[in-house]
Amino acid sequence: MKLPKIKGQYLYNFNISKISFMKVGGICDVLYIPYDINDLIYFIRNKDENIPITIIGNLSNTIVTDKGIRGICISLKNLSNIKILDNTIEVECGFNLNNFIQFCINNNISCCEQLYTIPGTIGGALAMNAGTPTFEIREVLENTKLLNISNCNIINIDSSKMMYRNGNLPNNYIAISCILKTKYKDSNNLKEIIKNIVKKRIETQPIYTNTCGSTFKNPIGYKAWQLIKESGCCGMQIGAARVSDKHCNFIINEGNATANDVIQLIQLIQEKVLKNTGILLEQEVKIIGEN
Numbered sequence: 049m050k051l052p053k054i055k056g057q058y059l060y061n062f063n064i065s066k067i068s069f070m071k072v073g074g075i076c077d078v079l080y081i082p083y084d085i086n087d088l089i090y091f092i093r094n095k096d097e098n099i100p101i102t103i104i105g106n107l108s109n110t111i112v113t114d115k116g117i118r119g120i121c122i123s124l125k126n127l128s129n130i131k132i133l134d135n136t137i138e139v140e141c142g143f144n145l146n147n148f149i150q151f152c153i154n155n156n157i158s159c160c161e162q163l164y165t166i167p168g169t170i171g172g173a174l175a176m177n178a179g180t181p182t183f184e185i186r187e188v189l190e191n192t193k194l195l196n197i198s199n200c201n202i203i204n205i206d207s208s209k210m211m212y213r214n215g216n217l218p219n220n221y222i223a224i225s226c227i228l229k230t231k232y233k234d235s236n237n238l239k240e241i242i243k244n245i246v247k248k249r250i251e252t253q254p255i256y257t258n259t260c261g262s263t264f265k266n267p268i269g270y271k272a273w274q275l276i277k278e279s280g281c282c283g284m285q286i287g288a289a290r291v292s293d294k295h296c297n298f299i300i301n302e303g304n305a306t307a308n309d310v311i312q313l314i315q316l317i318q319e320k321v322l323k324n325t326g327i328l329l330e331q332e333v334k335i336i337g338e339n
């Protein structure tokens with residue numbers, strides 16, 4: 049594969065399981081880490097248009113198949129500039145969400161502290177409309193800047209198309225930065241909020257395991273974990289992939305699970321819940337890569 053000469057990094061035959069939260073997934077041909085936004089634009093302008101492109105964040109909501117990803121994966125992890133403005137903050141999409149929240153708190157800024165402990169990037173949070181039962185990132189989003197991966201056009205969109213766990217970003221675009229609404233607040237008060245969030249998470253979710261968080265979305269009027277529990281799926285296991293006993297909507301990799309183990313377990317839960325309740329659970333976790 050002939051690739052443009054860039055300032056960033058190309059990592060060839062990169063093993064995705066090294067960075068994915070579930071610690072599964074095959075090889076991607078090339079992982080491209082742009083040096084900055086200009087580097088990314090240069091790459092897009094000069095790449096062979098037939099090479100497939102996949103954009104990844106922290107892979108905290110994504111399972112890559114065991115056969116991996118052909119073409120180029122792009123990680124924006126170097127794109128983490130931040131600018132405090134009047135009543136808003138502009139942040140690039142490679143910024144880690146928790147580090148961003150810490151940055152805001154250190155500057156007495158209230159923005160999306162309720163998302164603390166969600167382990168993705170700003171880009172992933174926008175693409176997924178990351179949230180909790182009481183707050184979603186769209187509530188503080190003024191606009192998102194997107195780069196077209198075919199022709200480098202840049203557009204801005206607002207939050208009006210975002211839905212529950214679906215940022216509804218247009219196809220063929222990478223989110224490169226966004227503007228979020230802010231308020232000034234005492235940082236001690238904000239620290240107290242995140243302390244309580246951490247405490248609640250640790251009590252209720254297996255957050256220090258290899259997992260992608262909630263596997264399924266909550267169907268309207270139901271809790272996915274409850275339907276899974278009632279259908280007898282808690283503790284169910286395929287290979288080393290297991291339905292968490294602590295939170296039945298979490299699948300955990302107990303050691304050497306393959307992506308296939310996880311995918312099969314997802315399908316088995318879906319089948320069992322459908323048979324027991326008549327409800328087809330919709331995946332929140334994304335599955336990408338070769339079949």
Ligand SMILES: Cc1cc2nc3c(=O)[nH]c(=O)nc-3n(C[C@H](O)[C@H](O)[C@H](O)COP(=O)(O)OP(=O)(O)OC[C@H]3O[C@@H](n4cnc5c(N)ncnc54)[C@H](O)[C@@H]3O)c2cc1C
Pocket residue numbers: 069102103104105106107108109110124141165166167168169170171172173174175176177178179180213217221222223224254255256259260261262334
């Ligand atoms: C322990 C744990 C707890 C979690 N709890 C929650 C929770 O409470 N609430 C919640 O909403 N989620 C939760 N998650 C899921 C996950 O952390 C979020 O969905 C997060 O926002 C995903 O971000 P990411 O950077 O890891 O995205 P990835 O998993 O890498 O990608 C997710 C999707 O976003 C797309 N994407 C990523 N970056 C960009 C970009 N720059 N431009 C365009 N598309 C992009 C990818 O192509 C992919 O389709 C949890 C996960 C874990 C492991």
